[in-house]
Amino acid sequence: MEIYKNPELFNLWRENHEKKSNEEVQFLKSILNNNIDSLLDIGGADGVHTIPLSKEMKKVEFTIYDGSEELIRNAKKKISEQNISNVKTQVGYFENIPQVLADKSFDAAISMWTTITYVNDLKKRKELYKWLSENIEKTIIIDQSNFYNYPESDLSKSVEIFKNYEIRTTRQYTMYENYLRTGSYTFNFKNLNTDEEHKIYDPEIVQFIEPKEIDKLLGSKWKRTNTFGSYDQKDIFDKKNSKRLITIHEQK
Numbered sequence: 653m654e655i656y657k658n659p660e661l662f663n664l665w666r667e668n669h670e671k672k673s674n675e676e677v678q679f680l681k682s683i684l685n686n687n688i689d690s691l692l693d694i695g696g697a698d699g700v701h702t703i704p705l706s707k708e709m710k711k712v713e714f715t716i717y718d719g720s721e722e723l724i725r726n727a728k729k730k731i732s733e734q735n736i737s738n739v740k741t742q743v744g745y746f747e748n749i750p751q752v753l754a755d756k757s758f759d760a761a762i763s764m765w766t767t768i769t770y771v772n773d774l775k776k777r778k779e780l781y782k783w784l785s786e787n788i789e790k791t792i793i794i795d796q797s798n799f800y801n802y803p804e805s806d807l808s809k810s811v812e813i814f815k816n817y818e819i820r821t822t823r824q825y826t827m828y829e830n831y832l833r834t835g836s837y838t839f840n841f842k843n844l845n846t847d848e849e850h851k852i853y854d855p856e857i858v859q860f861i862e863p864k865e866i867d868k869l870l871g872s873k874w875k876r877t878n879t880f881g882s883y884d885q886k887d888i889f890d891k892k893n894s895k896r897l898i899t900i901h902e903q904k
């Protein structure tokens with residue numbers, strides 16, 4: 653999607669849409685529980701979770717993996733400006749993780765904000781989860797929106813003012829039987845100081861993965877130890893009411 657090529661606009665959208673990334677960071681920290689030495693952030697963008705986590709878990713070696721050269725460039729800028737020494741970056745498509753990270757292993761992997769869902773080719777998805785099953789040693793955390801309670805099709809429009817920008821968003825999609833969602837986002841960012849406008853049209857195809865499907869893809873070495881419906885860990889996942897679907901898998 654084009655929005656991922658523009659770190660400034662991506663961060664405006666991200667922060668405006670989900671203002672609680674600190675809650676997500678505290679959630680991750682409490683699940684990972686200082687029990688790991690290395691972590692792979694799949695679709696880690698410019699470090700929205702990894703950079704704050706790296707400051708709280710200083711002994712952990714983090715790797716941000718993302719397909720957007722622009723977001724990785726921004727991550728590198730933050731890493732150098734903030735003198736962070738325990739974060740590496742890697743540009744690459746999720747579909748190529750088994751090749752790009754072939755000889756690497758990590759104690760934990762996270763994929764936050766409905767991101768691993770971009771792998772919508774079944775063969776590639778099987779290869780990716782096989783790699784995860786074999787190359788992650790302890791914990792896998794996958795966070796998706798709860799597609800079970802999404803309508804079959806939707807057209808929604810919003811206008812918000814955030815950090816001196818007017819952000820107009822139109823989202824439309826159709827959800828198919830197996831939770832494959834195809835649609836698009838149209839963004840219009842208007843800088844209220846300069847009146848400059850930036851319009852982005854992003855078609856999108858995402859494949860929601862049901863918890864049982866993740867269990868199956870990871871195989872018998874893994875056990876799903878928790879399924880949360882929110883980052884505060886108070887809600888056990890509930891198809892009807894939960895906003896998120898956050899699965900935690902641990903190696904048996």
Ligand SMILES: C[S@@+](CC[C@H](N)C(=O)[O-])C[C@H]1O[C@@H](n2cnc3c(N)ncnc32)[C@H](O)[C@@H]1O
Nearest residue numbers: 656695697718719720744745746764765767770
């Ligand atoms: C929804 S954003 C989430 C970013 C971050 N995890 C967060 O919580 O804000 C999806 C991220 O995945 C990356 N991405 C999407 N499809 C990808 C693919 N097929 N391969 C690699 N990166 C991809 C985008 O560049 C973007 O950074």
